[in-house]
Amino acid sequence: MTTDTLSTEQVISLAKKYLTQNYTRYPVCLVRGENSWVWDAEGNRYLDFFPGWGCGLLGHCPPRVVQAVQEQVASLIHVPNTWYTEAQALLGQALSERTDFGGVCFFCNSGTEANEAAIKLARLNGKPKGRYKIVTLTGGFHGRTMGALTATAQPKYHAGVEPMLPGFNYAPFGDLAAIEKAIDGETCAVMLEPIQGEGGINLPPAGFLEGLRDLCDKQGLLLILDEVQTGMGRTGKWFAHQHWNIKPDIVTLAKALAGGVAMGGLIAKPEVGDKLKPGTHAATFGGNPIAARAALATIETIDAENLLERATQIGERFHARFTALKEKCPLITDVRAKGTMIGVELSVEGAPVVEACLKRGLLINCTHQTVLRLLPALTISDEQIDDGCDIMSEALQALKA
Ligand SMILES: Cc1ncc(COP(=O)(O)O)c(C=O)c1O
Numbered sequence: 001m002t003t004d005t006l007s008t009e010q011v012i013s014l015a016k017k018y019l020t021q022n023y024t025r026y027p028v029c030l031v032r033g034e035n036s037w038v039w040d041a042e043g044n045r046y047l048d049f050f051p052g053w054g055c056g057l058l059g060h061c062p063p064r065v066v067q068a069v070q071e072q073v074a075s076l077i078h079v080p081n082t083w084y085t086e087a088q089a090l091l092g093q094a095l096s097e098r099t100d101f102g103g104v105c106f107f108c109n110s111g112t113e114a115n116e117a118a119i120k121l122a123r124l125n126g127k128p129k130g131r132y133k134i135v136t137l138t139g140g141f142h143g144r145t146m147g148a149l150t151a152t153a154q155p156k157y158h159a160g161v162e163p164m165l166p167g168f169n170y171a172p173f174g175d176l177a178a179i180e181k182a183i184d185g186e187t188c189a190v191m192l193e194p195i196q197g198e199g200g201i202n203l204p205p206a207g208f209l210e211g212l213r214d215l216c217d218k219q220g221l222l223l224i225l226d227e228v229q230t231g232m233g234r235t236g237k238w239f240a241h242q243h244w245n246i247k248p249d250i251v252t253l254a255k256a257l258a259g260g261v262a263m264g265g266l267i268a269k270p271e272v273g274d275k276l277k278p279g280t281h282a283a284t285f286g287g288n289p290i291a292a293r294a295a296l297a298t299i300e301t302i303d304a305e306n307l308l309e310r311a312t313q314i315g316e317r318f319h320a321r322f323t324a325l326k327e328k329c330p331l332i333t334d335v336r337a338k339g340t341m342i343g344v345e346l347s348v349e350g351a352p353v354v355e356a357c358l359k360r361g362l363l364i365n366c367t368h369q370t371v372l373r374l375l376p377a378l379t380i381s382d383e384q385i386d387d388g389c390d391i392m393s394e395a396l397q398a399l400k401a
Pocket of ligand 1 (some may be wrong): 111229
């Protein structure tokens with residue numbers, strides 16, 4: 001069977017018949033991508049401010065990643081973790097050297113799996129002291145498997161699949177006193193996103209993450225940071241927590257880790273990670289050579305093209321554009337950005353703006369009903385930023401009219 005020869009209409013009709021209907025999809029079938037551009041089956045071109053739902057950190061089909069995958073796929077597609085591979089070992093080294101705590105790595109295939117591994121690792125560390133509970137924060141998002149889903153303190157995601165897992169307490173993001181209250185003698189860890197993505201690009205209040213580190217130290221708890229969305233240079237540092245100069249015990253990663261190829265993982269302080277012994281945890285595809293080579297190529301690209309610095313510049317350019325627009329457009333109530341994590345909060349639902357942008361050839365996202373979320377590629381040009389912002393401005397003004 002050939003691929004990418006059907007019309008959008010034909011693809012939609014097959015998808016409606018043969019796929020589960022658990023996604024709300026736009027009636028667009030994408031067939032090709034290059035950096036911040038994507039094309040649909042009819043040849044229409046779109047500017048993508050949200051490539052791959054955060055996975056396209058380097059845009060679509062970044063050349064080093066494409067080449068690495070092509071070379072790897074021709075020599076060895078998959079071997080299980082009963083064998084060593086050079087790619088996985090080198091990736092462990094590359095990530096560890098970019099932490100401030102000399103971490104050790106475990107690899108899997110997605111964000112939710114990375115968080116499941118972190119939850120198990122926290123429990124394994126807490127077990128000798130009889131501790132197993134984890135405090136997570138409202139507005140957070142950690143994934144869709146039952147552990148990560150229970151860690152996600154947004155009731156809408158739990159609806160219909162209860163009962164949830166025992167051993168999770170919730171507290172508001174940014175509220176140290178409430179977090180302290182949620183901790184008891186059986187708590188082993190606090191887990192959170194340093195910047196909440198799905199929750200609306202919520203930045204931590206000043207002193208919050210440092211205070212949380214102190215609190216965890218005092219109470220003997222692990223600090224787990226879910227950097228699935230914030231990690232790998234997205235915010236202008238390899239890991240977002242490095243903006244606040246704290247050292248977590250476990251960091252989880254996915255999305256951008258392998259430049260768009262499916263991969264997840266965690267990095268743990270060695271004295272924490274050493275509780276993952278044979279038999280405690282595993283993933284058949286975890287750290288497979290294709291994904292590992294893609295991740296190495298992603299890191300190489302970020303280094304070679306100075307993209308951490310560029311992420312900061314991109315964030316500043318977007319921030320300046322939307323702050324200026326806010327003066328003219330009262331629908332915008334707040335603008336939040338850290339590198340290429342950008343949130344534009346509206347006083348109205350954002351979905352019509354997403355639709356209006358799509359009609360004008362721009363792909364953006366809306367989260368938390370009222371927050372327009374952009375996770376643009378670190379390789380986007382100033383001209384593309386300006387063109388896309390013009391489209392968003394037009395769409396917002398049209399809504400106001
Ligand atoms: C912060 C965070 N953690 C975990 C996940 C789950 O990742 P995945 O969909 O790869 O399981 C997401 C996905 O959006 C996320 O944003």
